[in-house]
Amino acid sequence: MPHKYKLIELLADGRFHSGEQMARVLGVTRAAVWKSLRKLESLDVELHAVSGKGYRLATPLELLNADLIKQQLLPAVAAMIPGIEVHMELPSTNGYLMAKAWAGRHGQVCLAEHQTAGRGRRGRVWHSPFGGNIYLSFLWQVADTSAHPGGASLAVAIGVARALERLGLSDIGLKWPNDIQYRGQKLAGILLEMTAESGSGCTVVAGIGLNVRLLPAHRQDIQQAVTDLQTITGAMPARNSLVATILNETFQVMRQFQNGGLSSLREEWQSRDVYRGRTVVLVTPNRWIEGTAQGIDDQGQLLLQQADGVISRFSGGELSLRAVTP
Numbered sequence: 176m177p178h179k180y181k182l183i184e185l186l187a188d189g190r191f192h193s194g195e196q197m198a199r200v201l202g203v204t205r206a207a208v209w210k211s212l213r214k215l216e217s218l219d220v221e222l223h224a225v226s227g228k229g230y231r232l233a234t235p236l237e238l239l240n241a242d243l244i245k246q247q248l249l250p251a252v253a254a255m256i257p258g259i260e261v262h263m264e265l266p267s268t269n270g271y272l273m274a275k276a277w278a279g280r281h282g283q284v285c286l287a288e289h290q291t292a293g294r295g296r297r298g299r300v301w302h303s304p305f306g307g308n309i310y311l312s313f314l315w316q317v318a319d320t321s322a323h324p325g326g327a328s329l330a331v332a333i334g335v336a337r338a339l340e341r342l343g344l345s346d347i348g349l350k351w352p353n354d355i356q357y358r359g360q361k362l363a364g365i366l367l368e369m370t371a372e373s374g375s376g377c378t379v380v381a382g383i384g385l386n387v388r389l390l391p392a393h394r395q396d397i398q399q400a401v402t403d404l405q406t407i408t409g410a411m412p413a414r415n416s417l418v419a420t421i422l423n424e425t426f427q428v429m430r431q432f433q434n435g436g437l438s439s440l441r442e443e444w445q446s447r448d449v450y451r452g453r454t455v456v457l458v459t460p461n462r463w464i465e466g467t468a469q470g471i472d473d474q475g476q477l478l479l480q481q482a483d484g485v486i487s488r489f490s491g492g493e494l495s496l497r498a499v500t501p
C-alpha cells in the first residue's frame with residue numbers, strides 16, 4: 176500500500192501523530208513522511224499541523240472495513256456474499272469486478288475509498304474523492320434473461336432507497352431509470368454494466384455511488400443539483416453501518432428481482448417515482464421526446480404518453496429525463 180494511505184490509516188483516529196512516530200511506523204525517514212503528507216493534499220484530505228504535537232486530520236475518518244461490514248450483515252444476506260473487498264484506491268469498482276477473474280462470483284462485493292476513473296451513466300465521469308462517499312459494486316448473475324437485466328438497476332435503486340429510509344430519511348425519490356433523489360437533488364446514482372452472457376442468463380455488475388460528504392470544490396464539478404447525507408442529516412453517518420444497511424436491503428431486493436422479476440417490485444418503484452404524471456422531456460442520443468411520464472412497465476421501461484395520447488416504452492441506459500414543468 177502506498178505510504179500516503181498507510182499515513183491515512185494512522186491518522187484516521189483524528190489524534191495528533193508526531194513526524195517521528197509516523198516515520199517509525201512506516202519504516203521511512205521523516206523527510207519521506209513529509210513528502211507523503213504533501214500527497215494527502217492531492218486527495219483533498221485536510222491536515223492540521225501543530226509544532227510540538229505533529230499532524231492530525233481536520234476531521235477524523237471512519238475508514239471502510241470489510242470485517243465491520245460483515246458483522247452487520249443479516250445472516251441471509253451474508254450467505255449470498257462470497258467476499259467483500261475494500262480498496263483504498265481503484266480506477267473504478269465496477270471496472271474491477273468486470274475483469275474476467277471475477278466471472279461467476281455471484282454476490283462478490285467491492286468498495287473503494289477513492290476512484291481515479293469513476294464511471295457514471297452515459298459515459299460521464301463519477302467524481303470520486305477520497306474518504307467520504309460510498310463507491311460500491313457487486314456482481315450478480317441474472318439467471319433468466321426473460322427478466323430484462325436492465326431492470327436490475329431499478330431493483331438496486333429500490334434497495335438503496337429502502338436503506339436510506341431505514342436510516343430515518345424521508346422524502347427519498349426515484350428518477351427513472353435509477354437516480355436516487357432527496358427533495359429533487361441527486362443523492363445517489365447507479366451504473367449497471369453487463370459482463371457476459373452465460374447460457375440463458377447474463378452477469379451484471381451493479382455500481383452504487385452515494386454522496387455522503389461532498390466538499391464544496393467537488394460540488395462545483397457536478398453539473399446538476401446534488402446533495403449528500405451529511406447535509407441532510409447534519410452529521411457524518413457511520414460509513415460501515417451504512418454500507419451494511421445498503422447491502423442488506425439491496426441483496427434482499429435482488430433476491431426478490433431474481434424470483435419475481437421487476438413486476439414484483441413495480442408498484443414499490445412507482446410509489447417513489449418523482450416524475451410520474453409530470454410533463455417531461457426524454458433525451459436520447461438522436462432526439463428529444465416530450466410527454467407525460469406514466470411510470471414503468473414490468474421490465475422497467477419508461478412509459479411516456481405523447482401529445483397524441485399514445486403511450487410508448489423506452490429502455491436502455493442512453494436515455495435521460497428532464498422535467499420541464501412542475
Ligand code: BTN
Pocket residue numbers: 266267268269270290292293294295296297299301309310311312354363364365366381382383384385
Ligand atoms: C450515475 O451516473 O448516476 C451512476 C453513477 C455510478 C457510480 C458508481 S460509484 C461505484 C461504481 N463504480 C463506478 O465506476 N461507477 C459506479
